[in-house]
Amino acid sequence: KKEHRKHCETKKLACEYCKLELKGEDEEHRFECPKIERKCIDCGVNVLDENLQSHQEVECQKRVVFCGACKNAMCYDELGVHDEEYCPEKLVVCDDCLGEVLRKDESKHASECPMRVVCCENCEGFYAFSLEKEHREQCEIKKSACEYCKLDLKGDDEKDAHLEICEDASIECTFKDFGCKEKSPRKEMLEHEKDPHNALLNQVILKAMDKILELQQKIKDMERCNMSQQEEAKNKEAKLVKRIQELENRQVFPSRGQR
Helix, strand or coil: CHHHHHHCCCCEEECCCCCCEEEHHHCCHHHHCCCCEEECCCCCCEEEHHHHHHHHHHHCCCCEEECCCCCCEEEHHHHHHHHHHHCCCCEEECCCCCCEEEHHHHHHHHHHCCCCEEECCCCCCEEEHHHHHHHHHHHHHHHCECCCCCCECCHHHHHHHHHCCCCCCEEECCCHHHCCCCEEEHHHHHHHCCCCCHHHHHHHHHHHHHHHHHHHHHHHHCCCCCHHHHHHHHHHHHHHHHHHHHHHHHCCCCCHHHC
16 A cells, blocks of 8 residues: 555645646656746756746846947946946047037047147147137237237247346246345335345345354264364365355445434
8 A cells, every 4th residue: 555655647736836736647757847937047046947037138237239330249237337437438528519429439529520629839728629720819829918018019029038127027036046026026126135234144144054063073072083074074164164255245235323
């Protein structure tokens, strides 16, 4: 009896996956049941057999798809980045002319776009390439006049010569090497430079005297060194002493009658 039940073709069994009642001859159902989980060969996720085809065709992030523009094959989860950044056949918008151009032609278009921004070699201003003629006409007018006093000039040579004497041109103080940072129109600088700048000169003198003391100390420390180094230090000291004398001679002090 036990042996009969084991081989009985009419015995009823239940599928462990879908619970469907099976007859003995339906034993193969266990391997074809739609409720069996199968692994997707693309992404490795377990999916019910009845949903596997739909998963592989619609849902799987690793399914192979083709770019609609360039027709290249790739995984579905790479398509977005490819479309936004890499697809050579994708239309992109030019920032200058707002026209559409293929991404593969973007660099070429950037060098040919009529609205591309270019820099003027004369005035260093910026303008759209399509407006070059208009800009050059305006730029020549601007270039022919002094930027300070607006005097009309003829060519670069005349302009350069004029800037050397223009009363409105901004210039630096002749005492700039001594620390004066004044910068003003030439006509105002003449008045400024009447100040003898004694305070600045005194600072330079004091620094030079400190340097002399430092060199004198070095000379003492170098008594055991070779003579060439000592001679070099003495020459520097002599130059500084001479410099101090020159600076003192440049100082202007009021006479006793003016005090």
